[in-house]
Structures are given as C-alpha cells and as structure tokens.
Amino acid sequence: MKISVLAERRIIYLVLLIAVALPLLFPIGWKTEVSGYTQMAYDLIENTPENKVVIISFDYDPSTMTELQPMGEAMIEHAFKRDQKIIATALWPMGVQMAEQAFEKVLRDYPDKKRGLDYVNLGYKVGGMVTIQAMGRDLKEVYPNDTRNTPYDQIPLLANTRRLKDVAWVSSLSSGVPGLKEWMMVARDSYNVPVTGGCTAVSAPGFFPYVNEQRQLTGLLGGLKAASEYESLIGRLGSATTKMDAQSVAHLLILVFIALGNIKVFVAKKKKTTKTKAFIIKRRKSND
Amino acid sequence: MKSSAPLIFAFIVGIIVLLSEFIPHSPFNEIVSTLEGWFMIISGFAILLGQISLIRMNTHKIVHKLDNWQYHLAGLISFGLMLALGLLWGMQETPGILGDATGIQAWLGQKPFDYLFENAYLPLSATLFSLLAFFIASAAYRAFIIRGLESNLLMITAIIVIIGRTSIGTMLTGWLPESLHFWHFPNLADFIMEFPNTAAQRAILISAGLGIVGSSLRIILGIERSYLGGDK
Numbered sequence: 001m002k003i004s005v006l007a008e009r010r011i012i013y014l015v016l017l018i019a020v021a022l023p024l025l026f027p028i029g030w031k032t033e034v035s036g037y038t039q040m041a042y043d044l045i046e047n048t049p050e051n052k053v054v055i056i057s058f059d060y061d062p063s064t065m066t067e068l069q070p071m072g073e074a075m076i077e078h079a080f081k082r083d084q085k086i087i088a089t090a091l092w093p094m095g096v097q098m099a100e101q102a103f104e105k106v107l108r109d110y111p112d113k114k115r116g117l118d119y120v121n122l123g124y125k126v127g128g129m130v131t132i133q134a135m136g137r138d139l140k141e142v143y144p145n146d147t148r149n150t151p152y153d154q155i156p157l158l159a160n161t162r163r164l165k166d167v168a169w170v171s172s173l174s175s176g177v178p179g180l181k182e183w184m185m186v187a188r189d190s191y192n193v194p195v196t197g198g199c200t201a202v203s204a205p206g207f208f209p210y211v212n213e214q215r216q217l218t219g220l221l222g223g224l225k226a227a228s229e230y231e232s233l234i235g236r237l238g239s240a241t242t243k244m245d246a247q248s249v250a251h252l253l254i255l256v257f258i259a260l261g262n263i264k265v266f267v268a269k270k271k272k273t274t275k276t277k278a279f280i281i282k283r284r285k286s287n288d
Numbered sequence: 289m290k291s292s293a294p295l296i297f298a299f300i301v302g303i304i305v306l307l308s309e310f311i312p313h314s315p316f317n318e319i320v321s322t323l324e325g326w327f328m329i330i331s332g333f334a335i336l337l338g339q340i341s342l343i344r345m346n347t348h349k350i351v352h353k354l355d356n357w358q359y360h361l362a363g364l365i366s367f368g369l370m371l372a373l374g375l376l377w378g379m380q381e382t383p384g385i386l387g388d389a390t391g392i393q394a395w396l397g398q399k400p401f402d403y404l405f406e407n408a409y410l411p412l413s414a415t416l417f418s419l420l421a422f423f424i425a426s427a428a429y430r431a432f433i434i435r436g437l438e439s440n441l442l443m444i445t446a447i448i449v450i451i452g453r454t455s456i457g458t459m460l461t462g463w464l465p466e467s468l469h470f471w472h473f474p475n476l477a478d479f480i481m482e483f484p485n486t487a488a489q490r491a492i493l494i495s496a497g498l499g500i501v502g503s504s505l506r507i508i509l510g511i512e513r514s515y516l517g518g519d520k
Contacts, residue, residue, distance in 0.1 A: 064417060149382065
C-alpha cells in the first residue's frame with residue numbers, strides 16, 4: 001500500500017499530537033539529572049547573601065514563554081527564598097507582562113513579599129545594549145519610574161542601588177536579540193557583575209562557549225529540561241516538570257520517525273536495485 | 289552635502305565612541321553618555337516609525353486588494369483594537385485616558401487590554417511557535433536520512449543529544465555505576481555540547497567578530513554607504 005506524502009504528514013501530526021497530549025493529561029513523573037550548567041546558575045543565586053539587590057530581565061515574548069516562563073518563576077522563587085530583592089526589567093516590550101505574570105504566580109506562595117520592598121518591575125526600555133550601558137552609569141536616568149509610575153527615589157528597594165555595579169547578579173531570560181548576550185557583554189565584561197540566564201533549547205548551543213573559565217556566563221539554563229532541573233533543585237513542582245514528560249515523549253517519537261524514514265528509504269533503494277538487476281538479467285537473456 | 293553630512297557625522301561619532309573605550313575619562317564619558325541618551329530617544333522614534341510603516345503597508349494592500357488582503361485587514365484591526373484599548377483604559381495598574389474601566393473590569397475580571405493579551409495574544413503566539421514541533425517531526429521523518437559517513441556521525445550525535453536532553457536519557461542509563469558516570473546519556477550530551485559544539489561555535493563567533501570589526505570600520509571610514517540608502 002502506498003501512502004501519499006500529504007497523508008504521511010497528517011499521520012505524523014496526529015501521532016505527535018497524541019504523544020504530547022497524553023503525558024500532559026496523565027503525567028508520568030520521569031526524573032531528570034541536573035547538568036553542570038544549571039547547577040552553576042543555581043549556586044550563584046544560592047551563594048548570594050540576603051538582602052542583595054538582583055536583576056532578572058525578561059527579554060522574551062509569549063511565543064517562547066513555554067520554555068522561559070518556568071525559568072523566570074523558578075528564579076524569582078529562589079531569590080525570594082534567599083531573601084534577595086528583585087528588580088525586573090525588560091528589553092522586549094512584552095517582557096513587562098511576562099514579569100508581572102511570573103511575580104503574580106510566585107507571590108501566591110509568598111504573600112509576605114511586597115512590591116517596592118522585595119521586588120519591583122521597572123518595565124521595558126528600548127535600545128538593547130545601549131540601554132544596559134546607560135544602566136551601568138545611572139539606573140535612575142534609564143528608569144525614572146517603575147511600571148506603576150512610582151518615582152525611582154520613592155521605591156525603598158532601590159535606595160542604595162544607583163548603577164549596575166550595585167547589583168549582586170543579573171539573569172537574562174532571553175529568546176533573541178537584545179538579550180543574554182548583550183547583558184553579558186556589558187554587565188559582565190564592562191562592570192564585572194555576574195551574569196546568568198536562560199534561553200530556548202534551540203539557541204543554547206550558541207551560548208555554551210560563554211560558560212567558560214572567565215565566567216562570562218555563570219551557568220545557563222537551556223530550554224525546558226534546564227527549567228525542570230532548576231525546579232527540582234529548589235524543590236518546586238512547577239510547570240516545567242510536568243511539561244518535561246510531554247517533551248521527552250515527543251523527542252522519543254521524533255527518533256522513531258527518523259528510524260522509520262530511514263527504513264522507508266532503505267526499502268525503496270533495495271526495491272530499485274532488485275528491479276535494476278532484474279532488468280539487466282532480462283536484457284542479457286534477450287541479447288543471448 | 290546631503291550625502292557627506294551623514295558620513296562626517298558617522299565618522300566623528302564612531303571615533304569618539306571608539307576612543308572612549310580606551311580613554312574612559314572626561315570629556316569622553318560625558319559625550320558617550322549624551323550619545324547613549326540620543327540613541328534611546330531615536331530608538332523610541334523608530335518604534336513610532338515602524339508603526340506608521342505598518343499602517344501604510346497594510347492599508348496599501350487592503351485598498352488595492354492584493355493577495356491575502358483579508359489577513360492584512362485582520363492585522364490592522366487587531367493593531368487598532370489593542371492600541372485603542374490600551375490608550376482608553378490603560379493596562380494592569382496604569383490608568384488610561386478614560387480611567388481604570390471599573391465597570392468593564394467587574395464584568396471581565398481585568399482591564400480589556402489585559403483580557404485580550406492573556407486570552408488572545410498569549411495563546412495565539414504560543415500556539416504559532418508550538419507548530420514548529422510538528423514541522424520538525426515531519427522534517428525529521430523525511431530529511432534525516434543516512435547517506436554517508438557525515439550523515440552517520442550527525443545521526444549518532446543527534447540521537448545522543450536528543451536522548452540526553454530528555455528524561456528518557458536518565459531513565460535508560462541512570463542505573464549505570466558511578467565509575468561509568470561519563471556514559472550516562474545526559475553527560476554524553478553535555479560533553480558534546482561542551483567540547484565539539486563549543487569549539488565549532490567559537491570558530492564561528494571569532495569569524496563573526498572579525499567581520500563586525502571590519503564592517504564597523506568600513507562604516508566609520510565612509511567606505512560602506514549602504515545605510516544611506518540608494519544604490520551606493
């Protein structure tokens with residue numbers, strides 16, 4: 001039976017849909033091993049003293065929130081657990097809402113944390129790398145108000161934070177440009193502030209060279225797996241952990257598809273060779 | 289003068305910014321700080337320019353009923369709707385021209401802008417990105433075929449990384465003793481990412497870095513003029 005390319009494609013889509021949906025409806029609970037990159041990012045936050053001010057930059061939009069939002073929530077929770085004060089910023093316009101949603105979710109478990117005292121959302125600023133450079137000179141100049149229009153000087157958490165150097169670490173959750181690379185180039189390389197962050201799994205290979213002995217990046221969370229690893233490190237059963245089952249099954253299925261595609265090509269080649277051989281033998285016989 | 293003024297301006301600004309990296313003292317600090325402020329202001333106007341361009345381009349396609357003009361109309365309506373809702377009633381804690389839309393909030397549970405953002409834009413955007421998974425699965429079936437040594441190596445590497453990056457990797461090799469820790473699928477995947485991948489990425493990064501230095505110098509020295517528009 002010969003199946004058309006269109007039908008093949010539809011079967012693949014349907015099987016993948018079922019494979020992703022089932023683990024989401026009925027979680028399997030597979031465990032993941034924590035990688036060195038995730039551990040390094042965790043250690044940076046874990047070893048930062050209490051009451052230090054930190055920056056989490058939400059440099060992504062809803063298209064990549066499946067991978068990056070769990071990282072944001074986990075990092076906020078970790079910083080809250082360690083009593084660190086969080087400044088949320090965004091180099092992407094939609095990052096403001098992403099930050100608000102992440103805080104809203106984590107605050108359900110930390111109702112004692114107060115806006116302005118324990119965390120603040122400074123919002124979006126256009127300009128990418130130049131904005132970070134300007135933050136290195138004067139934070140207030142770049143962000144005169146927070147997203148609720150509270151003036152910089154009236155936010156207690158920012159009382160002793162004047163420039164980037166006053167921050168203990170920066171984490172950029174990034175799905176493109178501007179993002180993690182720009183933070184690393186300015187905050188880490190120019191102002192010596194430790195920078196960590198997260199990115200989508202597909203862009204992680206491009207960032208791994210920066211996790212080096214010079215600590216240009218102090219660890220990296222690459223994709224949903226790293227987010228679930230981080231959740232397991234802080235003891236949080238978050239969305240990354242539940243989504244990881246679906247992703248694992250989908251990856252396994254893709255491997256099956258690759259194997260099937262190869263078998264199909266192998267069988268087709270074999271048939272073609274047999275046909276050619278039969279044709280040559282037939283021709284020889286007719287010549288004889 | 290029309291074409292030489294931007295070239296002179298680019299040269300002066302480029303040299304000042306370049307020098308400020310090597311001489312971080314007055315007056316370079318102040319000049320660079322001012323230039324950064326200018327950049328942010330110009331970037332802000334660029335957003336406005338982008339919006340005007342978006343309206344013009346879409347309107348042109350709708351008026352002339354070009355191919356798929358209906359989609360452009362939908363895009364323009366969505367743009368106008370979000371803009372109007374944001375301006376009239378604001379978003380989250382920020383009030384709009386007409387205040388906080390208390391009546392609508394009581395009905396919808398949140399401001400109209402936030403409601404549409406959370407219930408329309410957010411799921412649509414995430415769905416569009418998620419469609420990639422289906423294309424990848426289909427492409428893997430059709431295109432990932434072993435044809436020679438290189439594709440064999442690629443296949444083996446891909447399998448290790450795919451398995452290593454999932455919970456299945458841990459499940460398959462988690463039982464191995466500590467002395468064979470390296471052979472755990474997640475560790476093998478990390479090894480591939482840390483060494484062969486990093487080596488190749490660094491080579492690409494260094495080449496790209498040199499390319500950026502070269503093209504920046506060309507712009508500063510006025511050799512590269514394509515940013516001025518036109519054919520030159």
